[in-house]
Amino acid sequence: MPQMSPINWLLLMTYFIIILAIYTITNYYLYIYKSTKTTKSLKSPQTKWKW
Template sequence: MPQMAPLNWLALAIVFSLVFLIFNIMNYFSFSYGTKDVKTTKKEIVTSWKW
């Protein structure tokens, strides 16, 4: 089993951290909500008193 120098482990951890960070940033900023056209119709409440 080959052995790696500690500097290589540090570089590998930094590369994986950067890839993880870039992946999360791209997912966060590329997500878009579906725009719903909400029409605010005012419903008039009619009270007809029958007494």
């Protein structure tokens, strides 16, 4: 297996950090940050059944 030069390891670490940051920011905005538009549209309609 050929050896990688240090610049390649540096690029590999940089790409990994960038991908990890994008993944973390995406998860924050998808699961933690509650926007008002999505919470209104995701509520199920409440029905009162009269049996």
